[in-house]
Amino acid sequence: MRAFWSMVRANVRMSIRNRTALFWNLAFPAIFILIFGAVFGNDAGITFDVAVTGAPSPTRDVALAALRDNDAFTVSTGGTDAELAALEDGERDVVLVFGAPAAGQAAGHTAAPPLDLYSDATDGPNEAVAVGAVRQVLTAAIGQGPPLAITERRVSSEAISFIDFFVPGILAMSLMNSGVIGLSTAFVTYRERGILRRIKVTPFPIGRFILARVVSQLLVAVAQSLILAGMASLLFDLTIRGNPLVIFVVIVTGALAFLAIGFAISSFARNTESAASYANLVTFPMLFLSGVFFSVDSAPAWLQPVTRLLPLRYLVDALREPMNRGRGFEAIWLDLLILAGTFAVAMAIAIRFFRWDARAS
Helix, strand or coil: CHHHHHHHHHHHHHHHHCHHHHHHHHHHHHHHHHHHHHHHCCHHHCCEEEEEEECCCHHHHHHHHHHHCCCCEEEECCCHHHHHHHHHCCCCCEEEEECCCCHHHHCCCCCCCEEEEEEECCCCHHHHHHHHHHHHHHHHHCCCCCCCEEEEEEECCCCCCHHHHHHHHHHHHHHHHHHHHHHHHHHHHHHHCCHHHHHHCCCCCHHHHHHHHHHHHHHHHHHHHHHHHHHHHHHHCCCCCCCHHHHHHHHHHHHHHHHHHHHHHHHHCCCHHHHHHHHHHHHHHHHHHCCCCCCHHHCCHHHHHHHCCCHHHHHHHHHHHHHHHCCCHHHHHHHHHHHHHHHHHHHHHHHHCCCCCCCCC
16 A cells, blocks of 8 residues: 555656646646636726717716716717727727707707717627627616617728637737747757757858748748638638738738747757746737737726737737738838837847757756
């Protein structure tokens, strides 16, 4: 029996020392709970930008007061044209435009003014949530009064389907995983097998060896993006509205940024197992806090600054703007600049801590 318990203790120790298994068995689900709990566990932290404009009326005043009293809404009251322009620029989630009161209301009767509810059709799942929340507040506030005649109007030349919103996020996720996980484990494997050390003593420059690996990863990144987008187009009618050249530049810039992150991780990791753990630790939070599956606007206000530190968020935005809205470089130049900065910083770290031999630590 003593031998049995000795074997149990030995197996427990081996399980604890297996960092990769420990990550997937414990840290992975723990991080999963923390991220989704932070995003969805406190609905009071979710806010929507709503504008109330149009002709003055008692009904409009009641609606405006109800929205302002609700912490879920940030309310503005600019002119109709200015607020609709802000909606098209993504600065508003919903714009309520009240029409002139009916003649009966002016005479003291209870007829409600017409209401146009404008929403952004390119905002994906967030649009339905915002519209539903506004409707709920309006119904509760004016429930005892005359019924509102609400006309919903979606601001977009063409409605964005879920697959249109979803695919840019998946492309960004694919580029991140290919660069961070693929390159980090590959270079650590080269180091463990002594490939880097052997190349160092040959006439072939190590810089060209690394460049060849980066170029090959870029080709793979472009190819996998084309395959995924093509599959979504054939099977689910994905619509791409932007300039293919803009999208290509975004893919290359994003791929370079995450390749550099993977290269930096390989400089610190002592073996393939630790490289995989570090890579997962870097990519997993970004996967759920960068707008891949749902808009980060749904995250609580205190979490918003954290999401702005994640490079994947900027890649997702840079892909969605041309693919969903048909916009060009003028709308994504800041995203591209941040991705280029990520590449520069990560490469500087990688070069500073690069190791040729697995024996160095």
